[in-house]
Amino acid sequence: MSMPLPGNPPRRKKSKPVRVKHVPVRTCVACREPGAKRGLTRIVRTPEGAVLIDPTGKANGRGAYLCDKPGCWDRAVTTPLLARSLNVDLTQETRDYIKEFAAGHSSPEESHQAGADSKELA
Numbered sequence: 001m002s003m004p005l006p007g008n009p010p011r012r013k014k015s016k017p018v019r020v021k022h023v024p025v026r027t028c029v030a031c032r033e034p035g036a037k038r039g040l041t042r043i044v045r046t047p048e049g050a051v052l053i054d055p056t057g058k059a060n061g062r063g064a065y066l067c068d069k070p071g072c073w074d075r076a077v078t079t080p081l082l083a084r085s086l087n088v089d090l091t092q093e094t095r096d097y098i099k100e101f102a103a104g105h106s107s108p109e110e111s112h113q114a115g116a117d118s119k120e121l122a
């Protein structure tokens, strides 16, 4: 008669809480279609409240994405979708800027931006 020695009790596998990795899904704000990274352009509202197109995706601020369908860019400036998503009012200037960018989207020929000549009207 031999009793099993109380050796190392089998360690119970601790079930770790499954941590869902947050994958940033980029969704076009106009058509709501999730897009591949390269197909979406980031538009950012900077902490200063300016709305900029951010091709690097690294600018600080609240971002929204638009896919490369021209119709979505059109909607971005003709509907409140983008403005709502950025939680900002799009000024006419911003709309023009976005339209301009969309127009030249396929042929990036802009050598340099006209600069920050936006005169802030009080």
Ligand SMILES: [Zn+2]
Pocket (backbone or CB within 6 Å): 028, 029, 030, 031, 032, 033, 066, 067, 068, 069, 072
């Ligand atoms: Zn879209």
